[in-house]
Each structure stands twice: as structure tokens, then as C-alpha cells.
Amino acid sequence: MRTSGRPRHGAGALVAALVTGLVVVAPGTANAAQQPNWAMPLPVKWSTTDSKRPHEEITTGDQRVGAWRDDKHHIGKSYLTFDITRFKGTQLFTANLRTPEKAANDCTKPRSTQMWVVRPQNKITWADQPAEIANVAPNPVPDQDCVSQAVTWNVVEPVKQALEKGQTTITFALRIAEQFQGEVEYGRTYDPTGRLNATFNTPPGTPTDLKIDIHTCNGTTTPVIPSLTPRVKATLHDADPDNGGVSGRVAFWPVHAPEQRIEVVAPWAPGSIDTLFPAGLVQDGGTYAFAVRTEDGFTNSEWSAPCRFTADITAPATPPMISSATFRENGGPPGDGGEGMPGDFTFSANGVTDVVAFEYDGLGIPSGRVAADAPGGKATITITPTTDGPVSIQARSLDRAGLRSETRTYRYWVRTTGPWVQLPQFELGTPGEVVFNANQDGATRFVYQLDGGQEQSVPVGDDRKGRHTFLFTVPGSEYHALKVWTVDDAGTKSGVHDTNFYVDQLRPWVDVDPWDGIVGQKRTITVSPSRDGVVSYVYKIGDDPEKVLPAAADGSLTFEYTPTTKGYHDVLVASVNAAGVRSGWGDGTVVAEAPAPTVTSNDYKYEPQGAPGQAGTFTFSSPRIPVVSYEYRFNGDPWQATTGTQIQWAPKKPGYHYLYVRGVTESGFETDEQSYMFQVKPLPPTVTSPQFPDGGPVTARPNQPVEFVVTPALPGSHEVLWSISFGAPTVVPVGEDGKARFTYTPGGSFELTVSSRTPDGIVSGDVKRTYSVPTS
CATH class of the missing domain: 2.60.40.10 (Immunoglobulins)
Known part of the structure; x- marks a missing residue:
């Protein structure tokens, strides 16, 4: 909001010292140049002419220039045509045509090749040669070899002249100088893939998509913005690759004092600028403008059209006034209007001249915004209260910048218009009468909805009452929802009375x-x-x-x-x-429970007992539920069945094992499952070594074999398994003497793991021993 007069600026104040984060430059100063663009087009057409084939345009083989002899004496010229449309509208810096040489007829003769710009012509033959317009000077050849790959011609001026004439192509002729043209010694051969190497710059385009804060600049409106440093944005345009030299120059100025214009180079961002108005330039209430141009270091675009805004950082000083022809302020019972009945509220700007809208909300009122009829004017809204009793509405003024005033609260009392209901005690199968009581003046009928069903009507009597009998004969929910309202002859609807009531379902008592x-x-x-x-x-x-x-x-x-x-x-x-x-x-x-059987065993319990291969007895019983058989399994084995109460089982390995048991009744019903966990003691073998005798001394040395003798403790063991650390086990047979022998050559200290196994897969359990090998 603007509260003071036109902002004042000191004459010639550049405020350059106040600009933060921007590069301040003198108007028109060029930015650092980017690298020129470049192109190396190949010819779109090439041909050779031959005096002995005067009516042919030759487009295969090499380019023969000057004279040569086979069974005839030939004279030739070659032509290269290039498409130059890429350079239209650009700044052309350099253009060099490279014509690599492949052969010379006589290296003792000096290079006498000339290049000419020729008049455009579709078909070129010896008999129909295009006019030679201008001779092109060659560039110095960097080497002194007879044949050079670096023969080039400076064609920048001919290309520029062709572009100025509106030509899209340019054709060059390679020929031997007139005085030597017929002499075979001066003839040369060129590669037809001559290449035009050009550097140029495409002028940048005028920036577009200017924005000030959240507003898009359209040249016709001047948005009001609540900021002294609003954000400005624009899209830059440049057809050449951006090597860091393209930038956006932004000009800022007060509209009433354009001589105070400030130009800055915005922080670099590919393809766009995004920066802020300089701090200290903008004053509250003033109108300002900015424009942008693109610079690439070689040339600049046109300035964009100016984008304007007005600054307003002062919110409305006073809240709006609120009045109503329907609802008195601070009214009391019985109230005004009525719930469900529309009423009006008027908001006025309260003397603040730039208020353009009002925001409002309140209890039972949907929040909203309404425009003022004129700046500093007023607005009227219609509200239909959805609740009765003491309520309020709040409103705030908004100025052109969207700044809000303090809130004004208007308290009022809404008259109750909804009916009230007298309900009996309902029981299933017993009718009950409901009495409706009207509050709305002029009400002619009650309308009710039961459990969200169809609307039903009951007339309003002279006593302002209505009656209806409800009968519930089908059991269901105990609680029912009832909505009731009244309507007058004009169709005006009262407030809604919303209640719930209970219907006794007469449920019997059940004891088990x-x-x-x-x-x-x-x-x-x-x-x-x-x-x-x-x-x-x-x-x-x-x-x-x-x-x-x-x-x-x-x-x-x-x-x-x-x-x-x-x-x-x-x-x-x-x-x-x-x-x-x-x-x-x-x-x-x-x-109904199906208790699991019990499992007992004197041979195998939780504490380690028995040994691998040693059978144990397991006893089943079902003391709570009679069963005729049992199903059981050990660990992950398949289920088995027995009609007895005992089984025997021999473990094949030491450690933890699980027995699962369930009972089966005479009807085939299965009980819950019992899990019985037990442990089996290992029977590890004994291990001896002459290099590591009990009591010493240790004679093992690094990289020398160590002998081991293993005596199994598991009866029937036919082989021994041994491994070092976490390596794969090695199998050694048990000899007739009941022992197994093997050797191992250690590099140093090691851990040995040994076990034994029977032919039917029973394993003993491991013995682990760590051996320290002396190094000297």
C-alpha cells in the first residue's frame, strides 16, 4: 500500500554501491566474448572438366587441374560448390577453403594453381564453363613439400559478398594460371573432398518471457508487488553453442526518472537470467521498470520491451468495517435470521483507498474472498448460516499487492429455526410415537430422514407439532439416525435437527x-x-x-x-x-482346545546325552484328549505314524535335534503339535602327530610336512574327514588298524578340524585343534 507521496531520488544517484550480487557496468559495455562458432562443410557438389571430353561433367575420380597427357593432350579445371545458408545473418570472421594436393606432374615447376570465384551454373563442362569473376589469393603454404595437404585459400570476402547478394551457394574453380595451363609440367591433382573451414557468430535474439515476481510481463498492465527487491526473470536466446560468453544485461530505472537507469550483468545461468532488483533503488509507492538484452561478446540483441511494476510494502492500516441488515452486531437471544436462512454482510474499506478485496471466514461460514466494487470501496456477500446461537464472522482487507489488514470480528446471534423432537423408548416389535415440535415461523410441514433414507413429510398442526409412529419389526442395528427440519409455504427450509435414538433388540442371555x-x-x-x-x-x-x-x-x-x-x-x-x-x-x-501330546525320553533330553548312532526311546501320551494313534517326525524328515506309545530312533549326528508329535482321534481329528528338543553328545576322534607330541618338543617347521594319526571314537567309522580353517574337507580311509593317516605342509600356524563317518552316514562330530608352527 502507498501511504506517502511520489518517492524522491537524488539527482544522478546511481546507487551502484547499493547493488549486491550483481555486476554493475557502464551502459553499453560489452561482456567477455565467447569462443566463435565454427563449421567445416564439405562441398555439396564437385566436378572436373576435360578438354578431350568437352561436353561431360565429370564427378568421379580425382580433381585434375591443368594439362596431362596419355594418348592425348588434356587440359582440365575443377569446381567446388558449397552451401552457405548456415552463415546467413551471422558475423563471418574467417573462411578458408582447404584443397589437399595428391600429386604434381613435375615438382621442379612452381605451384601455379589459381582459385577463382565463378558465376553460379547448374552443369559445368569444358565446352560450357562458368564466368570467372574474382581471383582468390592463396594462403601461405606452411611446408615446402612439392605436394601439400595444407593448401588453403582465404575466401571470407567472396563468401560475405555472396551472402550480401542473397546467394545460398558459392562455387570456386581450381585452375592453372593461363600462361601455364597447357603445359603438362605444371599440372596437378587435388582431393575432391575440399573443406570450407569457417568461424562466425550468430547475433543473439532479444530476450523473452520476462517476469517480475510471479507476474508475466505483457506490456499492458503494471502489477503491484509487495517487495523492494522483487525477482526478475527472462529467457535468453542465442543460436550458437554457449561456451560461457553469453550473458544477460538488465537495465533498471524509476519510471519517473529514466536518467537514473542502472545496468547490470546478471549472474550467469544457461539460457536465462534470474536476479533481483538492486537494493536501495525501489521505494514504497514508486513505479519502476526493467528491460533485458542478450550479449555474446561479439554483438548484442535488441533490448526487450520494458516491464513495469509498482512497489507496495505497506498493508492496509485499518481493518474493514462490517455491517448486516439481517444480523445485528452483538445481538442476543432469540437472535436474528435463522439457521438455513440467507442473510447479508457488507464489508467496507474503512477509508483505506487502495483496498481491492476482502477475505472472510467464520463458524458455519465457508471461507472466501470477494472483490470490492472499486478501490477503497465495499462488497456485500450472502451467507446462509448452518448453525444457530452465538456465532461470528471475521474479515480482512486486501490491497493491490495482496497485503492484508488486521482482522475485524463481527459477533451476532442466529435464531434457532430447526425443530426439536420428543422420542419414546423403542423396543423391537412395539410401536412408538415421535413428536415433532416446530420453531420456524410459518412452518407448514416437517420433513424427516431415517437412516439416510427417503424424505418423508408430516404436517405441522395448529399447536406447531407433528406426530409419527415408528415400528421396527426386523432385528438390526440398535442405533438409528434421524434428521428433521421444517419448510414454510415459500419453500424456505429451517435448520436441521440431527439426533440418534436406541431401539432395544431384546437379545436373549446366552450362557455356555x-x-x-x-x-x-x-x-x-x-x-x-x-x-x-x-x-x-x-x-x-x-x-x-x-x-x-x-x-x-x-x-x-x-x-x-x-x-x-x-x-x-x-x-x-x-x-x-x-x-x-x-x-x-x-x-x-x-x-474347544486340542491339546498336544506329551513327549518324554530317558535317553535323550535337553542336556547332551547318548551319541551318534545310539538308539533312544521316546514315549508319547495324551492325558487330556483320547487319541488312537500318533504322527511324528524328526527334524525335517517326512511324517510317520504309530499306534503305539513308544518309538526308537538313532541320531546320525551330534548336536540339537527336534521331534514333532501330534495325536489323531478316532474320528481322524488331529491335535495340536508338540515340539520336543534334545541334544546328542559328539564322539570326536583323537588326533596325534609326531611333530606335535604331547608334552613337546614341537619339531614342525614352515613348509615341511606334518604327519597326523586319527583314531575314531565312533564305532564302525570307515573314513576320516579333515580340513584346514574354513577349507573344503579331505576324506581319508580308516586302515585295518582302526586308524587314518594323512600329512599337511603348513606355511605357518593353522587350525585343523577332524571328524569320522560310518558307511551309513553317521558322523562323529568335530574336534578342532590349533597348531603353532615355530619359525626357527
Whole structure:
């Protein structure tokens, strides 16, 4: 918001010292040049002419220039045509045509080749040669060899002249000087792949897409921005590759004082500029402009059209005024208007001249924004309250820059128009009358919705009441939602009364004895009614179908149930009276367990016992549930079955083992599974070595064989397995003397692991020993 007069600036104040993060330059100063662009086009067409083939245009082979002889005397010229459209509209710096030589007829003769610019012509033959317009001077040849790959011609001026004439191509002729043209000694051969090597610069384009803050510059509007250093952006355009030399120059100035213009080179960013207005230049309330041009160090684009803005950093000084023809400020009961009835509010700028809009919100009011009818003017909105009683509305003024004033709060009281409802105690199957009471003046009918269903109407009586009887005959939810409102003759809707009420489902009491037991154990279920006149019951257990049983004379029910599967079984029971009205479900639960068998063993327990290959006895029992057989498995082996209560099993390895057991009843039902963990003692072999005798001395040395003798402790062992550290095991047979022997050549100290194994796969368990090998 602008609160002061036109900002004042000292004459000639450049504010250069206030610019931060920008390179301040004198107007028009060029930026550091980028590297020129370059191109090396090949000819789009080349040809050779031959005096002995005067009407042919030769486009294969090499380029023969001057005279040569076979069975005839030939004279030739060669022509190269280049497409120069790439250089149209550019600054052409250099253009050199390279014509590599392949052969010379006589190296004692000086190079007498000339290059001429010729008049454009479609087909070139010896008989129809194009006019030779201008002779092109050769560049010095850097070497003194007879034949050179570096023969070049400076063609920059001919190319420039061709472009000025609007030509898209240029053709050059290679020929021997007129006085030597017929002499064979002066003839030469050239590579037809001559190349035009040019450097040039394409002038940059005028910047586009100028933005000030969040506003796109369009040249017709002047946005108001709440900042003294707004952000400016623009897109730069340059057809040449950017090697770091392309930059954007930004000019800033006060619109009323263009002589205070400041130009800066914006921080480099490929293809765009993104910077801030210089600090200290912008004053609150002033109007400013900026423009951008692209610079590549060789030439500059045109300046963009100016982009303007007005600065406003002062929010509206006073909040808006609020008034209403419908709702009195600070009104009390019974209130004004009514919930569901529209009313108006008017916001005014309260003397602040640049207020252009108002924001508002409040209890039961959707938040919103409304434009003022003129700067510093007012706006009126229509609100339909959705709640009654004491409420408020809040409003804030917004100026052109979007700055907000403090908030004004307007408190008022909305009259209650929604009806109120008298509800009875509802029971399933018993009608109940609901009494509606109107609050809306002139109400002619009540409208209600039950559980979100269709709208139903009840007339409003002279006593401002309405009545309706509800009857619930089908069991369901205990709680129901009721919405009620009134409508007058004009169709005006009152506020809505929203309530919930309870309908007793008359669920019977269900008792299960015992509720917790085992599969196959009989349970007694007793049902007590919660109403009179019960003649029968419907019940279902779990997923079983519904069944019907008659009630006893006192209205109760007792029946038995024996679960055949384990788990939780829901018991649902509903009573039915003589009128056929069914109650809601009463519920109970039957829990049927299938306890796992017990497992015992004197041979194998948690503490290590027995040995690999040594059979042990395991005993099964099922003290809580009768079974006719057992299923079992050791570790990950397949399941096996037995009708006995004992099994024997011999482990094949030491360590931890698991036995899993479950019982099977006469009906084929399986009990829970029992897990029995036990440990088997190892029977590791003994290991001796003459190089490491018990009690010493150690005679082993690095890189010398060490002998080992292994005596298995596991009966029936036929082989020994040994390994060093984590290496793969080596198998050694057990000899007739019951021992196994092997050697190992260590490089130093090592760890040896040894075990034994029987033919049927029983393993002893490992023995590990660490050996220190002396180095001297």
C-alpha cells in the first residue's frame, strides 16, 4: 500500500554501491566474448572438366587441374560448390577453403594453381564453363613439400559478398594460371573432398518471457508487488553453442526518472537470467521498470520491451468495517435470521483507498474472498448460516499487492429455526410415537430422514407439532439416525435437527457351561429371554445352518452341543414371540482346545546325552484328549505314524535335534503339535602327530610336512574327514588298524578340524585343534 507521496531520488544517484550480487557496468559495455562458432562443410557438389571430353561433367575420380597427357593432350579445371545458408545473418570472421594436393606432374615447376570465384551454373563442362569473376589469393603454404595437404585459400570476402547478394551457394574453380595451363609440367591433382573451414557468430535474439515476481510481463498492465527487491526473470536466446560468453544485461530505472537507469550483468545461468532488483533503488509507492538484452561478446540483441511494476510494502492500516441488515452486531437471544436462512454482510474499506478485496471466514461460514466494487470501496456477500446461537464472522482487507489488514470480528446471534423432537423408548416389535415440535415461523410441514433414507413429510398442526409412529419389526442395528427440519409455504427450509435414538433388540442371555474345554467335550447352553411371550428360539453355532427349538413354559431354552473341531465357535440365539417377531441375536462362545501330546525320553533330553548312532526311546501320551494313534517326525524328515506309545530312533549326528508329535482321534481329528528338543553328545576322534607330541618338543617347521594319526571314537567309522580353517574337507580311509593317516605342509600356524563317518552316514562330530608352527 502507498501511504506517502511520489518517492524522491537524488539527482544522478546511481546507487551502484547499493547493488549486491550483481555486476554493475557502464551502459553499453560489452561482456567477455565467447569462443566463435565454427563449421567445416564439405562441398555439396564437385566436378572436373576435360578438354578431350568437352561436353561431360565429370564427378568421379580425382580433381585434375591443368594439362596431362596419355594418348592425348588434356587440359582440365575443377569446381567446388558449397552451401552457405548456415552463415546467413551471422558475423563471418574467417573462411578458408582447404584443397589437399595428391600429386604434381613435375615438382621442379612452381605451384601455379589459381582459385577463382565463378558465376553460379547448374552443369559445368569444358565446352560450357562458368564466368570467372574474382581471383582468390592463396594462403601461405606452411611446408615446402612439392605436394601439400595444407593448401588453403582465404575466401571470407567472396563468401560475405555472396551472402550480401542473397546467394545460398558459392562455387570456386581450381585452375592453372593461363600462361601455364597447357603445359603438362605444371599440372596437378587435388582431393575432391575440399573443406570450407569457417568461424562466425550468430547475433543473439532479444530476450523473452520476462517476469517480475510471479507476474508475466505483457506490456499492458503494471502489477503491484509487495517487495523492494522483487525477482526478475527472462529467457535468453542465442543460436550458437554457449561456451560461457553469453550473458544477460538488465537495465533498471524509476519510471519517473529514466536518467537514473542502472545496468547490470546478471549472474550467469544457461539460457536465462534470474536476479533481483538492486537494493536501495525501489521505494514504497514508486513505479519502476526493467528491460533485458542478450550479449555474446561479439554483438548484442535488441533490448526487450520494458516491464513495469509498482512497489507496495505497506498493508492496509485499518481493518474493514462490517455491517448486516439481517444480523445485528452483538445481538442476543432469540437472535436474528435463522439457521438455513440467507442473510447479508457488507464489508467496507474503512477509508483505506487502495483496498481491492476482502477475505472472510467464520463458524458455519465457508471461507472466501470477494472483490470490492472499486478501490477503497465495499462488497456485500450472502451467507446462509448452518448453525444457530452465538456465532461470528471475521474479515480482512486486501490491497493491490495482496497485503492484508488486521482482522475485524463481527459477533451476532442466529435464531434457532430447526425443530426439536420428543422420542419414546423403542423396543423391537412395539410401536412408538415421535413428536415433532416446530420453531420456524410459518412452518407448514416437517420433513424427516431415517437412516439416510427417503424424505418423508408430516404436517405441522395448529399447536406447531407433528406426530409419527415408528415400528421396527426386523432385528438390526440398535442405533438409528434421524434428521428433521421444517419448510414454510415459500419453500424456505429451517435448520436441521440431527439426533440418534436406541431401539432395544431384546437379545436373549446366552450362557455356555463350560465355555472352555476340549474337542469332543459336551457343553450345556442355557438361554434366558429378555421379553415375555417367547414361544421358540432360532440358533446357529459357527458356520452351521440355523436350527429352531421350542421354548420351555417359562420362555427359557436349554440344549447341548459337542464341538468336533478346535477353536472358537460363536453361539448365536434369537427369541421368537407368538406374533413371529424375532429378536436380535444373543451371543456366547464355545472354546474347544486340542491339546498336544506329551513327549518324554530317558535317553535323550535337553542336556547332551547318548551319541551318534545310539538308539533312544521316546514315549508319547495324551492325558487330556483320547487319541488312537500318533504322527511324528524328526527334524525335517517326512511324517510317520504309530499306534503305539513308544518309538526308537538313532541320531546320525551330534548336536540339537527336534521331534514333532501330534495325536489323531478316532474320528481322524488331529491335535495340536508338540515340539520336543534334545541334544546328542559328539564322539570326536583323537588326533596325534609326531611333530606335535604331547608334552613337546614341537619339531614342525614352515613348509615341511606334518604327519597326523586319527583314531575314531565312533564305532564302525570307515573314513576320516579333515580340513584346514574354513577349507573344503579331505576324506581319508580308516586302515585295518582302526586308524587314518594323512600329512599337511603348513606355511605357518593353522587350525585343523577332524571328524569320522560310518558307511551309513553317521558322523562323529568335530574336534578342532590349533597348531603353532615355530619359525626357527
